[in-house]
Amino acid sequence: MKTDSIDFNENPHYQLFLKQQFQQLIIGTVPYSARIEKLKKLRTAIEVTFRDQIIEALHKDLNKPRVEAELTEIYPIISEIKFAKSNLRQWMRKQKVDTPISMLGSSSYYIYEPKGVCLIISPWNFPFNLTFGPLVSAIAAGNSVIIKPSEMTPNSSALMSEIVRTVFDDNEVALVEGEVETSKKLLQLPFNHIFFTGSPNVGKIVMSAAAKHLASVTLELGGKSPTVIDSTANIDKAAKRIVWGKFMNAGQICVSPDYVLIDESIKEQFIIACKKWIEHYFSKQPETSNSYARIVTQKHFERLQSHLENAKSLNANLDIGGDVEANLKYIAPTIVSGVSDEASLLNEEIFGPILPIVTYKTLDEAITYINSKERPLALYIYSNSKRNTKKIIRNTRAGGTCINTNVIHYANHNLPFGGVNNSGIGKSHGFYGFKAFSNQRAVVKQYTFGINELLFPPYTNFKEKLAR
Numbered sequence: 387m388k389t390d391s392i393d394f395n396e397n398p399h400y401q402l403f404l405k406q407q408f409q410q411l412i413i414g415t416v417p418y419s420a421r422i423e424k425l426k427k428l429r430t431a432i433e434v435t436f437r438d439q440i441i442e443a444l445h446k447d448l449n450k451p452r453v454e455a456e457l458t459e460i461y462p463i464i465s466e467i468k469f470a471k472s473n474l475r476q477w478m479r480k481q482k483v484d485t486p487i488s489m490l491g492s493s494s495y496y497i498y499e500p501k502g503v504c505l506i507i508s509p510w511n512f513p514f515n516l517t518f519g520p521l522v523s524a525i526a527a528g529n530s531v532i533i534k535p536s537e538m539t540p541n542s543s544a545l546m547s548e549i550v551r552t553v554f555d556d557n558e559v560a561l562v563e564g565e566v567e568t569s570k571k572l573l574q575l576p577f578n579h580i581f582f583t584g585s586p587n588v589g590k591i592v593m594s595a596a597a598k599h600l601a602s603v604t605l606e607l608g609g610k611s612p613t614v615i616d617s618t619a620n621i622d623k624a625a626k627r628i629v630w631g632k633f634m635n636a637g638q639i640c641v642s643p644d645y646v647l648i649d650e651s652i653k654e655q656f657i658i659a660c661k662k663w664i665e666h667y668f669s670k671q672p673e674t675s676n677s678y679a680r681i682v683t684q685k686h687f688e689r690l691q692s693h694l695e696n697a698k699s700l701n702a703n704l705d706i707g708g709d710v711e712a713n714l715k716y717i718a719p720t721i722v723s724g725v726s727d728e729a730s731l732l733n734e735e736i737f738g739p740i741l742p743i744v745t746y747k748t749l750d751e752a753i754t755y756i757n758s759k760e761r762p763l764a765l766y767i768y769s770n771s772k773r774n775t776k777k778i779i780r781n782t783r784a785g786g787t788c789i790n791t792n793v794i795h796y797a798n799h800n801l802p803f804g805g806v807n808n809s810g811i812g813k814s815h816g817f818y819g820f821k822a823f824s825n826q827r828a829v830v831k832q833y834t835f836g837i838n839e840l841l842f843p844p845y846t847n848f849k850e851k852l853a854r
């Protein structure tokens with residue numbers, strides 16, 4: 387349901403929220419078996435019932451190739467569900483901890499209980515993955531959820547709404563379609579937790595709205611993720627993997643390599659290798675390739691085009707690509723070098739298929755450059771030198787790092803996924819996602835005698851000595 391055109395107060399989900407029906411559901415905690423049942427139903431819907439429609443919606447919204455839709459939208463949700471199902475019993479178990487001697491006569495443990503009613507706001511670049519991925523964690527943790535997907539991918543949002551209505555009761559999970567105004571209205575409600583995926587600027591708006599109710603937040607944001615290639619790197623392998631990571635989904639990926647920082651002695655060889663791999667993946671005419679996506683909206687197309695114009699006006703070299711086709715929202719896989727420090731390409735998150743290359747003379751220079759920018763979501767290192775790799779990791783900060791590859795750290799459920807400061811707050815995936823949607827409740831149980839009782843009033847000289 388789109389809510390911008392109607393009185394939001396009439397929205398049935400909002401009414402449910404006001405009547406606290408969402409709250410009632412989680413008080414007392416949704417049992418393990420009910421959570422598993424919901425996850426199973428969601429899995430069947432995505433893997434079987436709606437699979438083809440998901441692929442079709444992604445094709446309409448983003449021209450997303452089928453293989454990419456399978457690998458980057460369907461597979462991650464299914465594997466998140468499988469992982470949660472295999473581990474949920476353990477995650478929900480009460481966790482005993484040691485009790486210090488000063489508390490003799492008592493025992494301690496903590497439990498993960500549902501946070502309550504949660505809001506998930508998602509972006510458009512991986513609409514299904516970035517909506518249902520967090521939803522799996524929220525359900526595993528026993529919450530009820532309101533979802534606000536992106537307005538930029540309307541086919542995907544409409545289908546997600548249908549999936550949610552098929553799988554969940556109205557008071558368990560509700561999906562509210564709408565634009566920015568809808569998001570703003572939802573943000574006024576007193577949620578217990580808000581899980582937001584999107585840009586750092588909107589992340590700040592979400593966090594200040596959450597502050598009004600002291601709702602906890604997970605902010606999965608973006609930014610400029612650097613890729614360092616030192617002189618010891620295998621240039622061909624680096625190009626093969628960077629071209630894949632950068633141009634998948636036409637560069638519209640939060641963990642895509644935003645720019646390359648390369649030792650100046652190997653720059654030319656790297657560009658030649660990139661050209662080879664671009665042609666290998668997408669042919670000499672990427673506009674005809676079935677493996678290459680399009681830019682999501684005209685507005686984003688124009689934003690990327692203006693990055694290119696700006697770089698050209700500052701005398702950057704267009705090494706590869708540069709062709710654009712407005713009607714098709716097509717931008718060729720593009721590599722530019724000699725980009726001025728003032729160029730918008732080096733100062734704003736690119737989020738599209740343009741890769742600027744910046745050269746450095748010493749590794750210290752590269753590290754200083756990285757540290758002069760906001761802390762990134764990902765930092766990639768291509769090097770065969772353990773010393774250089776260690777030096778870069780030690781002297782920089784990032785949400786995650788891959789060595790001699792990129793993007794794939796996202797796929798390991800055993801790793802926390804998220805940013806740091808400008809690129810995000812909090813972590814997701816696997817146990818970290820379950821934790822984000824849970825309240826860690828500490829419990830101490832006292833037995834017949836507790837040593838602390840020796841120090842109850844009235845305070846005598848003996849007790850004063852004992853307390854020291």
Ligand code: NAD
Pocket residue numbers: 507508509510511512516534535536537564565566569570573583584585586588589591606607608609639640641735737763804805810
């Ligand atoms: P966005 O921040 O513009 O929008 C995200 C969501 O917020 C949408 O649902 C939108 O309707 C809503 N929104 C937009 N403006 C709002 C406002 N003023 N008040 C309240 N809600 C508002 O982001 P986007 O363009 O959809 O996605 C691209 C950004 O997301 C990039 O910065 C990218 O790096 C980041 N991203 C991060 C991750 C991650 O996991 N860290 C994943 C994907 C995308």
